[in-house]
Amino acid sequence: MLLYMEDPLRFAFSKEFNDEIPKSEQYGILGVPIDSTTTYLPGARFGSNAIREASYNLERYHLNLDKELSKELYDLGNMQVVHGNIQKTSHYLESTIQEVKDLEIIPITLGGEHSISYSIVKALGAQDVTVLHFDAHMDLLNAYQGEKYSHATVMRRIYDLNPEGIIQVGIRSGTKDESKFAQQAGVKYYTSSWVKENLTEMENVISSIKGPVYVTVDIDVLDPAYAPSVSTPCTGGLNPLELQRLIFSLQDKNVVGFDLMEVSSRCMGDITSINAAQVVYDFICL
Numbered sequence: 688m689l690l691y692m693e694d695p696l697r698f699a700f701s702k703e704f705n706d707e708i709p710k711s712e713q714y715g716i717l718g719v720p721i722d723s724t725t726t727y728l729p730g731a732r733f734g735s736n737a738i739r740e741a742s743y744n745l746e747r748y749h750l751n752l753d754k755e756l757s758k759e760l761y762d763l764g765n766m767q768v769v770h771g772n773i774q775k776t777s778h779y780l781e782s783t784i785q786e787v788k789d790l791e792i793i794p795i796t797l798g799g800e801h802s803i804s805y806s807i808v809k810a811l812g813a814q815d816v817t818v819l820h821f822d823a824h825m826d827l828l829n830a831y832q833g834e835k836y837s838h839a840t841v842m843r844r845i846y847d848l849n850p851e852g853i854i855q856v857g858i859r860s861g862t863k864d865e866s867k868f869a870q871q872a873g874v875k876y877y878t879s880s881w882v883k884e885n886l887t888e889m890e891n892v893i894s895s896i897k898g899p900v901y902v903t904v905d906i907d908v909l910d911p912a913y914a915p916s917v918s919t920p921c922t923g924g925l926n927p928l929e930l931q932r933l934i935f936s937l938q939d940k941n942v943v944g945f946d947l948m949e950v951s952s953r954c955m956g957d958i959t960s961i962n963a964a965q966v967v968y969d970f971i972c973l
């Protein structure tokens with residue numbers, strides 16, 4: 688079974704990193720296969736490799752964009768994680784991302800559970816960065832089951848890093864306190880139903896972001912019809928074409944990092960991984 692090979696497949700059309708290659712615009716795929724704080728359906732630890740495997744269905748030529756991948760794309764492999772210890776894993780991830788940044792590589796992280804996005808934003812530096820967050824959930828709780836570092840608190844921890852702004856897209860689940868916090872803290876959130884009815888306006892919101900952007904995608908932003916293999920499925924989500932249009936709105940944006948989290952596919956051909964691979968590819972082909 689390919690997913691359990693010790694040397695995992697690289698993302699489609701990517702190369703092994705070679706630091707002698709002259710610096711240009713470079714992307715680096717990094718897998719972080721961990722699912723320590725997952726509360727419902729486990730399996731996000733399989734996401735990084737499942738997305739890579741699914742990426743082999745993609746064509747080098749992106750028909751909808753009418754272009755081919757023009758940037759250098761490396762697959763940096765999977766980071767070593769400490770199962771059951773999200774804080775230690777986050778610590779390792781922070782220094783890994785720092786190294787990736789020093790190599791002038793823009794990290795594209797494949798999760799893994801969503802909590803790890805915090806370490807990535809922290810390592811990249813949140814200052815002046817707008818965090819664009821695609822998700823069914825707000826993830827703005829200050830603590831979840833007594834834990835400050837959890838998939839359910841990740842956006843609150845990112846908020847604590849004091850980014851330029853946080854924009855949440857596709858939201859359809861949150862507590863009253865989270866909603867109140869978002870309004871008080873200036874976290875802008877757009878519900879799934881609003882986005883579906885106002886897609887052009889949502890595209891405009893994204894394309895008018897100024898300055899550096901960090902993009903974090905929890906694949907459960909898609910409806911469970913398109914992404915059933917996720918930790919916490921939530922009905923009434925976006926469809927793949929709606930999400931694709933919003934990713935395309937990132938054209939010409941200064942994206943300093945991108946992640947795709949919460950894929951918990953355990954088998955080849957799983958629709959969640961196929962959609963996740965497409966989201967990543969839509970972004971890298973822009």
Ligand SMILES: [Mn+2]
Nearest residue numbers: 823824905907
């Ligand atoms: Mn979510």
